[in-house]
Amino acid sequence: MQGSAITIRKAREQDVAAVVAILASDDIGGHGDTTDEAARADYLHAFRTLEQAPRETLYVAECDGEIVGTFQTLLTTTLTGRGATSMxxxxxxxxxxxxxxxxxxxxxxxxxxEARRLxxxxxxxTSNAARTDAHRFYERLGFAKSHFGFKYKLK
Structure with a gap:
């Protein structure tokens, strides 16, 4: 895989197990993701919900036929910024x-x-406050810290 090309594409249902394995390997996020077969139905339900959402997309990065990364996008339009749409x-x-x-x-x-094209x-x-390496990564790519995030856990 060293030096192999990366392809980014929309995720397919057969990619779900590989995506979940990547998410479950995250020891910082604390989301409780697991590769346990008992959770498979939950992930498939979530994937199918995303697949039907016209402004949400789950992507994978693929290298030599293997899923090596993932991310999700959501397009949101607000009245602020004169009705601007953001990703x-x-x-x-x-x-x-x-x-x-x-x-x-x-x-x-x-x-x-993609955002420029649109x-x-x-x-x-947003990035977990504990992910200092990720923060440096995003800043290196030109992102600026601009807001504080808050969450209210319901489950």
Whole structure:
């Protein structure tokens, strides 16, 4: 895989297990993702819901036929900014054994190009406060810290 080309494409249902394996390998996020077969139906339901959402897309980064990264985008239009539409990028993850090879930069570059193509106002994302390496990565790509995020957990 060293030096192999990365392809970014919309995820397909057969990619779900590989995407979940990447998400489950995240030891910082604390989302409780698991490769346990008992959770498969939950992930398939979520994938099918995303697949039907016209403004949400789950993507994968593929190298030599293997899924090596994933991210999700959401287009949101607000009245602020004179009704501008922005792209929100979520769940950016690279397979642990493939980190440091530029895959994350290619995934974010894909998002930026897609946002430009669509004439969007901005691309925004949030990152867990504990992910200091990710913060440096996003700043290196030109993102600026601009807001504080808050969450209210219901489950």
């Amino acid at each position: 929100i990028v979520e769940a950016v993850q690279t397979r642990p054994d493939m980190r440091g090879r530029g895959i994350g930069g290619q995934m974010i570059g894909f998002c930026l190009e 004439g969007l106002r901005q691309v925004q994302l």
